[in-house]
Amino acid sequence: MKIQESQFALDGREYIELKNLMKLASLVNSGGEVKMYCQNGEISVNGEVETRRGKKLRVGNTLLFGIKQIEIIE
Numbered sequence: 235m236k237i238q239e240s241q242f243a244l245d246g247r248e249y250i251e252l253k254n255l256m257k258l259a260s261l262v263n264s265g266g267e268v269k270m271y272c273q274n275g276e277i278s279v280n281g282e283v284e285t286r287r288g289k290k291l292r293v294g295n296t297l298l299f300g301i302k303q304i305e306i307i308e
Contacts, residue, residue, distance in 0.1 A: 237298075237302075238302050239304075240302070240303070240304050240305075241305045241306075242259065242305070243307050244306060248292065249291055251287070251288050251291070252268065252277070252288065252290075252291060252297070253265045253268040253287040253288065255291055261302060272285045272287050276299065276300070277298070277299050279295055293308050
């Protein structure tokens with residue numbers, strides 16, 4: 235399957251936490267889901283598996299979950 239790329243704008247914020255981005259992007263319904271996916275190694279940030287649902291994502295970071303890829307922009 236082809237990766238579905240999108241962007242998320244921080245709109246002046248310094249960062250967004252991984253769990254909040256995934257909820258805002260409608261990738262999950264709850265923080266509990268994010269925790270499960272993190273524990274299972276199904277989420278990566280900048281090409282590396284991310285196990286912290288509270289990971290702070292900043293401009294230039296890229297989240298990959300399944301076929302969804304989200305780049306953090308200003």
